[in-house]
Amino acid sequence: MPGVKRRSSLIRSPQFSSLVILVVLLAAFAIADANFLSPLNISNMMAFLPELGIIALGMTLLLTGGEFDLSVGAVFGLAPVVVMLLVQSGQVDIGVALLAGLLLCVAIGAINGLIVTKIGISSFLVTLSMLLVVRGAALYITQGFPLKSWDQPGFFVTLLAGSFNIGSFRFYTSLWWFVGLSLLAIYVLHYAKLGNWISAVGSNRNAAVARGVPADAVKIWLFILTSVLAGLAGMISAFRISAASPVAGTGYELEVIAMVVVGGTALTGGRGTILGTIVGALMLRSIRNGIVLIGVPGLAYNIFVGVIILAMLILHALLQKNAARS
Amino acid sequence: MEVLRLQNLQKSFGSVRALKSASFTLNEGEVVALLGDNGAGKSTLIKAISGVFPVDRGEIYVRSQKVSIRSTRDAMDLGIETIHQDTSLAPDLSIARNLFLGREPVNLKWLGVFAPLDLAKLRDAASALLKRVGISKKLDADALVSTLSGGERQSIAISRAMQFAAKVIILDEPTNNLGVEETHGVLRFVKEVRAAGHSVLLITHNIHHVFQVADRIIVMRRGEIVAEQTVADTDLLTVESIITGADMSALLKETRAK
Ligand SMILES: Nc1ncnc2c1ncn2[C@@H]1O[C@H](COP(=O)(O)OP(=O)(O)OP(=O)(O)O)[C@@H](O)[C@H]1O
Ligand SMILES: [Mg+2]
Numbered sequence: 134m135p136g137v138k139r140r141s142s143l144i145r146s147p148q149f150s151s152l153v154i155l156v157v158l159l160a161a162f163a164i165a166d167a168n169f170l171s172p173l174n175i176s177n178m179m180a181f182l183p184e185l186g187i188i189a190l191g192m193t194l195l196l197t198g199g200e201f202d203l204s205v206g207a208v209f210g211l212a213p214v215v216v217m218l219l220v221q222s223g224q225v226d227i228g229v230a231l232l233a234g235l236l237l238c239v240a241i242g243a244i245n246g247l248i249v250t251k252i253g254i255s256s257f258l259v260t261l262s263m264l265l266v267v268r269g270a271a272l273y274i275t276q277g278f279p280l281k282s283w284d285q286p287g288f289f290v291t292l293l294a295g296s297f298n299i300g301s302f303r304f305y306t307s308l309w310w311f312v313g314l315s316l317l318a319i320y321v322l323h324y325a326k327l328g329n330w331i332s333a334v335g336s337n338r339n340a341a342v343a344r345g346v347p348a349d350a351v352k353i354w355l356f357i358l359t360s361v362l363a364g365l366a367g368m369i370s371a372f373r374i375s376a377a378s379p380v381a382g383t384g385y386e387l388e389v390i391a392m393v394v395v396g397g398t399a400l401t402g403g404r405g406t407i408l409g410t411i412v413g414a415l416m417l418r419s420i421r422n423g424i425v426l427i428g429v430p431g432l433a434y435n436i437f438v439g440v441i442i443l444a445m446l447i448l449h450a451l452l453q454k455n456a457a458r459s
Numbered sequence: 460m461e462v463l464r465l466q467n468l469q470k471s472f473g474s475v476r477a478l479k480s481a482s483f484t485l486n487e488g489e490v491v492a493l494l495g496d497n498g499a500g501k502s503t504l505i506k507a508i509s510g511v512f513p514v515d516r517g518e519i520y521v522r523s524q525k526v527s528i529r530s531t532r533d534a535m536d537l538g539i540e541t542i543h544q545d546t547s548l549a550p551d552l553s554i555a556r557n558l559f560l561g562r563e564p565v566n567l568k569w570l571g572v573f574a575p576l577d578l579a580k581l582r583d584a585a586s587a588l589l590k591r592v593g594i595s596k597k598l599d600a601d602a603l604v605s606t607l608s609g610g611e612r613q614s615i616a617i618s619r620a621m622q623f624a625a626k627v628i629i630l631d632e633p634t635n636n637l638g639v640e641e642t643h644g645v646l647r648f649v650k651e652v653r654a655a656g657h658s659v660l661l662i663t664h665n666i667h668h669v670f671q672v673a674d675r676i677i678v679m680r681r682g683e684i685v686a687e688q689t690v691a692d693t694d695l696l697t698v699e700s701i702i703t704g705a706d707m708s709a710l711l712k713e714t715r716a717k
Contacts, residue, residue, distance in 0.1 A: 320575075321573065324575050324576060324578075325570075325572070325573050325574060325575055325576065326563045326565050326572050326573070326574050326575075326576055327572040327573055329552070329556055329560065329563055329576065330560075330561075330572070332549065332551055332552055332556075333549040333552055333556075333557075333560050335551070336549035336550055336551035336552060337547075337548065337549040337550060339543075339547070340547045340548050340549045340557075340560070341549060341560065341561070342511075342531060343509070343511065343531050343541065343543060343547045344531065344535075344547075344560040344561030344562070345530065345531045345532030345535055345561040345562075346560065346561050399551075402551075403549065403550070403551030403552075404551045
């Protein structure tokens with residue numbers, strides 16, 4: 134019976150166990166504090182969600198292709214800083230500055246990808262070094278001071294950080310970006326030819342190459358994509374809070390990778406799920422938000438986040454193991 | 460008729476001369492067995508033919524046309540399909556997706572790599588193919604390759620080579636790790652392929668298999684071809700001694716005389 138088979142494979146899928154955990158988590162926070170599901174709090178979560186979520190989409194594809202990128206947090210910080218410096222120099226208008234910022238991200242991604250594929254150094258080492266270079270550059274060109282971000286209303290501000298109300302909820306346009314990019318990523322990974330190549334390259338690179346799949350090109354473009362999405366997320370964030378800080382995005386790389394693997398994408402490559410990543414992004418966002426609401430003391434905050442992520446991963450692994458056995 | 464001809468192929472890895480000089484011809488509808496001890500250079504030779512890496516020197520002719528094979532894609536386009544020793548499937552992909560990896564059926568072709576896969580066609584073609592190879596009863600085209608046994612994986616890789624009607628099919632130790640049943644499946648496949656007019660280059664350490672399916676034998680030692688004989692003109696013991704190098708000089712003389 135195909136219906137039954139399909140249902141059981143859905144339950145076994147990694148996204149599904151993540152979704153169960155997410156629902157349990159949301160219920161727990163909602164019971165612990167009634168404000169958790171208030172319009173204000175949900176609006177709050179939805180404002181932050183896309184910024185890390187957009188990076189997580191790129192990271193999911195990259196991890197599926199068998200590589201990862203530790204420089205995304207630094208790129209998140211550098212891109213808007215460069216945009217604002219260009220605008221402040223008075224030479225270019227905001228549109229050109231944004232384009233230049235994104236091109237810089239393309240260059241950073243391309244350098245990561247070229248070194249990893251052509252010289253053959255692990256992406257851990259390459260992107261760790263890149264993290265230092267990029268973060269260092271952001272600090273140096275700003276002398277460590279945050280810049281006031283572009284706040285005059287206009288096309289680009291609306292495009293990246295506009296907001297709108299639905300009932301008593303307040304949403305930012307960045308949520309549309311996240312939704313749109315998620316749909317695109319789902320299409321590419323699961324339905325397009327490219328997705329087949331990405332999974333194959335991450336699963337068994339030699340096999341993919343033997344079938345004529347341009348493995349290096351696939352990886353290089355994934356590095357570029359991840360960097361560009363990180364830069365875009367940085368710009369969205371800077372516009373929303375009207376400030377571009379050279380230390381913005383510190384630690385994001387690990388949080389993004391956590392989102393992706395909590396969602397069920399294999400750290401070892403080959404198996405990726407965008408739906409899982411969306412669930413993972415929601416999960417980490419609500420953990421951050423929820424533990425503040427239930428009154429975890431500020432300094433103990435990261436201990437809790439770390440422990441909860443670890444618990445998630447263990448639970449996740451156990452669920453997976455059980456599902457595989459049955 | 461000649462399908463594939465190699466002339467003086469050479470390949471070194473640093474100071475290791477894996478392929479000192481290899482020349483031979485493969486004819487249409489012929490099964491040639493490539494024999495030799497571990498490290499003799501067999502895999503290196505076929506990797507050069509299938510575009511895994513470029514040769515340092517030498518020429519390759521396909522149907523008497525000189526060709527340059529710079530990538531695996533080039534080899535596939537010339538009708539050379541290879542099943543490598545280090546298995547050539549992606550375990551995290553389904554059987555169907557593996558069968559068509561690199562040659563996916565798509566809709567809206569103009570979208571390039573972003574073109575949507577024709578999933579229905581992919582699944583149907585995969586099922587049809589599995590049926591043709593005779594393994595459809597056991598396997599679902601949507602199953603992940605990671606859930607298959609070694610023998611099943613080998614069968615998948617072989618049916619993939621079959622589906623694109625390659626002129627030349629190269630098998631690098633295809634019966635390694637296979638059970639009796641699967642081994643017979645592979646040998647039967649080799650015979651079918653020959654009957655269909657394709658040529659096969661078969662690498663194996665099992666001389667019994669060679670005598671069951673091959674027309675001709677080529678023996679390599681230390682990066683060189685040291686003997687070439689038709690199966691009808693030789694016997695098991697002779698071939699074994701050529702491979703191990705025992706009484707080489709006498710045998711070489713014998714081969715040269717022919
Ligand atoms: N990528 C490589 N880099 C360096 N040396 C290599 C490489 N590939 C093969 N060699 C060397 O070239 C020689 C021939 O190797 P090859 O794999 O062609 O042997 P083979 O005949 O296929 O052996 P086997 O029967 O064990 O598969 C060996 O000495 C091997 O160590
Ligand atoms: Mg070999």
